[in-house]
Amino acid sequence: MSDSPILSIKDLHAKVADEDIDILHGVNLEIGRGELHAIMGPNGSGKSTLAKILAGHPGYETTSGEVLYEGEDLLELEVDERAQKGVFLAFQYPVEVPGVSIANFLRTALQARLGEGEEVDLFDFQDELLAKMEILDMDPSFAERSVNDGFSGGEKKRNEILQMAVLKPKLALMDETDSGLDIDALQVVAKGVKRLQEEDPDMSVLIITHYQRVLQYIEPDHVHVMIGGQLVRSGGAEVAADLEAQGYEQFKTPATG
Amino acid sequence: MPQNEVVEGLDLDRYKYHFITEDEPVFRSGRGLNEKVVREISAQKDEPEWMLEFRLKALKIYNAKPMPTWGGDLSNLESVLDQIYFYVRPQDKMERSWDDVPPNIKETFEKLGIPEAEQKVLAGVGAQYESEMVYHSLKEEWEKKGVIFDSIEDGLKNHPELFREHFGTVIPSADNKFSAMNSAVWSGGSFVYIPPGVELDTPLQAYFRVNQEQMGQFERTLIIADEGSKAHYIEGCTAPVYSTESFHSGVIEIVVKPGAHFRYTTIQNWSNNMYNLVTQRALVHENATMEWLDGNLGSKLTMKYPSCYLLGEGAHGSVLSIAYSGDGQHQDTGGKVVHAAPNTTSQIVSKSISKGTGRSTYRGLCQVHEGSVNSKSNVECDALLINDTSRTDTYPYIEIDEKKSNIGHEATVSKVGDEQLFYLMSRGMNEEEAMALIVRGFIEPIAKLLPLEYAVELNRLIELEMEGSVG
Ligand SMILES: Nc1ncnc2c1ncn2[C@@H]1O[C@H](COP(=O)(O)OP(=O)(O)OP(=O)(O)O)[C@@H](O)[C@H]1O
Ligand SMILES: [Mg+2]
Numbered sequence: 001m002s003d004s005p006i007l008s009i010k011d012l013h014a015k016v017a018d019e020d021i022d023i024l025h026g027v028n029l030e031i032g033r034g035e036l037h038a039i040m041g042p043n044g045s046g047k048s049t050l051a052k053i054l055a056g057h058p059g060y061e062t063t064s065g066e067v068l069y070e071g072e073d074l075l076e077l078e079v080d081e082r083a084q085k086g087v088f089l090a091f092q093y094p095v096e097v098p099g100v101s102i103a104n105f106l107r108t109a110l111q112a113r114l115g116e117g118e119e120v121d122l123f124d125f126q127d128e129l130l131a132k133m134e135i136l137d138m139d140p141s142f143a144e145r146s147v148n149d150g151f152s153g154g155e156k157k158r159n160e161i162l163q164m165a166v167l168k169p170k171l172a173l174m175d176e177t178d179s180g181l182d183i184d185a186l187q188v189v190a191k192g193v194k195r196l197q198e199e200d201p202d203m204s205v206l207i208i209t210h211y212q213r214v215l216q217y218i219e220p221d222h223v224h225v226m227i228g229g230q231l232v233r234s235g236g237a238e239v240a241a242d243l244e245a246q247g248y249e250q251f252k253t254p255a256t257g
Numbered sequence: 258m259p260q261n262e263v264v265e266g267l268d269l270d271r272y273k274y275h276f277i278t279e280d281e282p283v284f285r286s287g288r289g290l291n292e293k294v295v296r297e298i299s300a301q302k303d304e305p306e307w308m309l310e311f312r313l314k315a316l317k318i319y320n321a322k323p324m325p326t327w328g329g330d331l332s333n334l335e336s337v338l339d340q341i342y343f344y345v346r347p348q349d350k351m352e353r354s355w356d357d358v359p360p361n362i363k364e365t366f367e368k369l370g371i372p373e374a375e376q377k378v379l380a381g382v383g384a385q386y387e388s389e390m391v392y393h394s395l396k397e398e399w400e401k402k403g404v405i406f407d408s409i410e411d412g413l414k415n416h417p418e419l420f421r422e423h424f425g426t427v428i429p430s431a432d433n434k435f436s437a438m439n440s441a442v443w444s445g446g447s448f449v450y451i452p453p454g455v456e457l458d459t460p461l462q463a464y465f466r467v468n469q470e471q472m473g474q475f476e477r478t479l480i481i482a483d484e485g486s487k488a489h490y491i492e493g494c495t496a497p498v499y500s501t502e503s504f505h506s507g508v509i510e511i512v513v514k515p516g517a518h519f520r521y522t523t524i525q526n527w528s529n530n531m532y533n534l535v536t537q538r539a540l541v542h543e544n545a546t547m548e549w550l551d552g553n554l555g556s557k558l559t560m561k562y563p564s565c566y567l568l569g570e571g572a573h574g575s576v577l578s579i580a581y582s583g584d585g586q587h588q589d590t591g592g593k594v595v596h597a598a599p600n601t602t603s604q605i606v607s608k609s610i611s612k613g614t615g616r617s618t619y620r621g622l623c624q625v626h627e628g629s630v631n632s633k634s635n636v637e638c639d640a641l642l643i644n645d646t647s648r649t650d651t652y653p654y655i656e657i658d659e660k661k662s663n664i665g666h667e668a669t670v671s672k673v674g675d676e677q678l679f680y681l682m683s684r685g686m687n688e689e690e691a692m693a694l695i696v697r698g699f700i701e702p703i704a705k706l707l708p709l710e711y712a713v714e715l716n717r718l719i720e721l722e723m724e725g726s727v728g
Contacts, residue, residue, distance in 0.1 A: 055683050056679075056682075057679055058675065079683055080685050080687045082683075083683050083684055095674075097694070098698050098699065099698030099700070099701030100695075105681075105684070108694055109686060110685075112687065
């Protein structure tokens, strides 16, 4: 079992639900357990769409292709089922939930994973939350703030990582978590991701980014380039360096879009 | 007070959860409202002559006043009123058994996690309520301090001067059609007096009043917080009030004397056939503070606008409310503040949630009289719509006759968005859990002011209400 990939995407085509806007035009991607993948690509190429489709966003429709998660048809599962089975999406644009503290939010999320009659142990939870906040260099008072309400861009991203650290996914999709972070914060976040992978070497990560810098801290096993709804090139870390030097012009073909 | 098991069961009724069976009890007044009924009520209560006259005069006013044409839909109300009994002697209330309690009500009790013994009390079929012991020791403590906490009937009997001095002065019978109706037929409610300088840590809770007359459809409460006192009164509960009666019209009068601080909290969850038309008003004197904390759930139509008349310099009034309207329900609520003295401050915060075909209306009035210099008022009303079929309206009236004052108004309407739901669900919550969390967050600024057990019950109730909210 552990040899089989955690995620396998085959020729995935997708569009905006109820509209004729095609976004993904045949994505192929395989992520093995414990692997770290990065997707880079120009604005509007479909990176976030792919991540959202994997998390189950109702605004998109897959028209053909297949996505297997731990051998199971991922597209058949509800959003919350996917989360409960270990899929986590760190949002590019995290959403505000006024009046709900981070602590309350996370406790509710953990509670939702438990069966009938089981309760999150409040003391264990508190300890865990504080420990994770410490790793991420966050002030404990942060846990009492309303989720993303009035957060700075960097705080929102850090909050996504905090959630990831507490919810312990098997497959983490990080959509531009590095954007908007200052250099120190970037290092802290990178350290946090590494720490999580040390705790669970089987945790797989798909990181979407525009910048090579984050990839210097979190070293990816594979880097893919998405253009026009397709992964047009895959390789090792050298792909990122190459992009940094030459840009996307080299891949652009007028055939898609 | 006759010793009667049924009456005791009912009087201990913490949640105003009462039944009237279909059978007609012998001592009921006839249906509808007329002079005979009013005289009968007054005679049954063995009232002084002045109260009978007060009632009869109120009846005339009631008859003379037209039905309001604003607010909610009252077009069916006349026929409802023709059918109801305006007075039922408590000893005549029918005995009933647990088997008579409708299954859906029992189910709600179960879901709310209310212990069985308490469920029976709620349903009016249980015997003693445990809090009686607690109440007795508290009552002793209160009495030592000179606090009066009685039924309104006992207040009139035992404290006639104090009662007469204030009764009907905050809300005159002629204030509106329903205050006139209540003034004619009132029955049940509390009489509270807090002596000067007395501060109570434990809230006075309506359900503590044992062996008193049942709070009824026409409850009347009079509260006097004397100079420099401080207290909190709590009424109601989030458990559903089940009643075959479909009309409730209360009048709550509060006098907050100089330097006093009073908070009145109501949480009510009416069955969805109920017209709930309540007049609540406080006169707030110099440097005194009045806070209304109001939670309205259920009912067919609720019209309720707690108000503060800021009469003395430096007075402060606040009206904080949460309204929830489910399918077919209309909550027409808000608040009213009148600044009639300099340096007075007020705040209205109203949060409404509409689900399904539910409708919430915010209706507020902020008045600043000439000469009320340096008065400040801040009004905030936020509406949350759960479904596309849900509706909300806002009617903020502002009348300012003093230039040197500062009035702020802010209104927001939000709809639970797909992105928000997706975000929460992507963390593992199902749609209903996500919805409930969003709603809880929305009311949090007010819910956090509630006593803990009420806040917890309110949260559980919201979870229940969010079941089946999606689809
Ligand atoms: N709901 C939608 N309705 C219409 N168009 C959409 C919708 N969602 C995505 N698109 C379009 O699909 C394309 C891909 O969007 P996506 O957000 O996936 O890009 P991205 O690669 O993440 O870009 P960026 O790097 O700027 O984040 C864009 O042109 C976008 O405008
Ligand atoms: Mg994107």
